[in-house]
Amino acid sequence: MQQDSFKSGFITIIGRPNVGKSTFLNRIIGQKIAIMSDKAQTTRNTIQGVMTDANSQIIFIDTPGIHKPKHKLGDFMVKIAENTLNEVDAILFMINAAEGYGRGDQFIIDRLESVDKPVYLVINKIDQINPDQLFDLIVEYKDKYNFQEIIPISALEGNNVDHLLAVLKEQLPDGPQYYPDDQITDHPERFIISEFIREKVLQQTKEEVPHSIAVVIDKIEQKPNEKVEIHATIIVERKSQKGIIIGKQGSMLKKIGTQARRDIERLLGTKVYLDLWVKVQKDWRNREQYLHEFGYNQDEY
Numbered sequence: 529m530q531q532d533s534f535k536s537g538f539i540t541i542i543g544r545p546n547v548g549k550s551t552f553l554n555r556i557i558g559q560k561i562a563i564m565s566d567k568a569q570t571t572r573n574t575i576q577g578v579m580t581d582a583n584s585q586i587i588f589i590d591t592p593g594i595h596k597p598k599h600k601l602g603d604f605m606v607k608i609a610e611n612t613l614n615e616v617d618a619i620l621f622m623i624n625a626a627e628g629y630g631r632g633d634q635f636i637i638d639r640l641e642s643v644d645k646p647v648y649l650v651i652n653k654i655d656q657i658n659p660d661q662l663f664d665l666i667v668e669y670k671d672k673y674n675f676q677e678i679i680p681i682s683a684l685e686g687n688n689v690d691h692l693l694a695v696l697k698e699q700l701p702d703g704p705q706y707y708p709d710d711q712i713t714d715h716p717e718r719f720i721i722s723e724f725i726r727e728k729v730l731q732q733t734k735e736e737v738p739h740s741i742a743v744v745i746d747k748i749e750q751k752p753n754e755k756v757e758i759h760a761t762i763i764v765e766r767k768s769q770k771g772i773i774i775g776k777q778g779s780m781l782k783k784i785g786t787q788a789r790r791d792i793e794r795l796l797g798t799k800v801y802l803d804l805w806v807k808v809q810k811d812w813r814n815r816e817q818y819l820h821e822f823g824y825n826q827d828e829y
């Protein structure tokens with residue numbers, strides 16, 4: 529009897545900040561592995577999400593939004609996002625239906641001109657527009673690049689996501705199973721835990737504060753009472769930001785801690801004790817040594 533072939537491949541998700549790349553990744557993986565927020569430049573690393581079924585494995589790569597960098601951290605983010613273009617079998621270029629075409633999208637389209645891979649235009653957030661607007665958007669975009677297909681979705685509500693996945697699976701080449709059945713991401717729990725903490729800071733603060741922080745996990749310890757004890761430090765750039773993160777009588781830090789702990793407990797499936805500290809590291813986003821130390825390491829890419 530002939531064995532059915534196994535299909536596999538890598539697909540990157542690129543686009544401007546805030547278009548919904550991480551929301552899409554989490555939806556298709558069915559678990560939160562990438563943090564999300566309404567602030568631009570939420571994602572800072574590439575994050576693989578692995579989708580495996582009986583005869584295929586697709587590895588999606590969530591990437592930082594492509595933007596005009598203002599510091600070394602931004603350079604790193606854009607560089608690793610662009611680097612994925614050369615490492616994959618297909619590209620999802622995601623746009624925000626509610627925003628429409630802009631210079632930032634053209635910048636990405638210019639990058640795509642030199643890439644010889646199928647590019648799918650994914651129009652996300654269609655729950656925010658009406659069908660006429662969608663039609664106009666498709667007409668506008670279809671002449672801008674030779675897209676393999678244009679697929680409208682809502683990552684938040686799930687509209688048409690199954691269709692997109694079916695189309696992608698269809699075009700996968702025959703290939704090996706790269707990851708075991710039960711593995712859903714390339715990052716260790718330690719990374720996801722630090723990201724969950726960062727997400728809560730992003731959601732609770734505004735303006736420059738959310739962009740100025742990094743989170744470092746100092747220690748993770750399994751206690752005899754079944755609890756996991758986690759010690760982490762939130763790094764900020766200025767003393768004033770430290771005050772904001774701590775809040776009045778520690779109220780903000782407490783809120784961040786409680787919310788992050790809930791997510792971490794869901795991830796680990798166990799009770800967690802979370803101890804958070806805040807530390808100032810001046811101008812860390814522009815200093816190679818700290819970027820390296822906080823997990824934004826050029827050499828790894």
Ligand SMILES: Nc1nc2c(ncn2[C@@H]2O[C@H](COP(=O)(O)OP(=O)(O)OP(=O)(O)O)[C@@H](O)[C@H]2O)c(=O)[nH]1
Pocket residue numbers: 544545546547548549550551552563564565566567568569570571572591592593594652653654655656681682683684685
């Ligand atoms: N209405 C609506 N909102 C969405 C949809 N998808 C994502 N969002 C929202 O858009 C915001 C940004 O989502 P993210 O998934 O963090 O966007 P991203 O592209 O990963 O952003 P960066 O990591 O900064 O590049 C969040 O507030 C999401 O809830 C959608 O389909 N519809």
Ligand SMILES: [Mg+2]
Pocket residue numbers: 549550551562563564570571590591592593
């Ligand atoms: Mg993201």
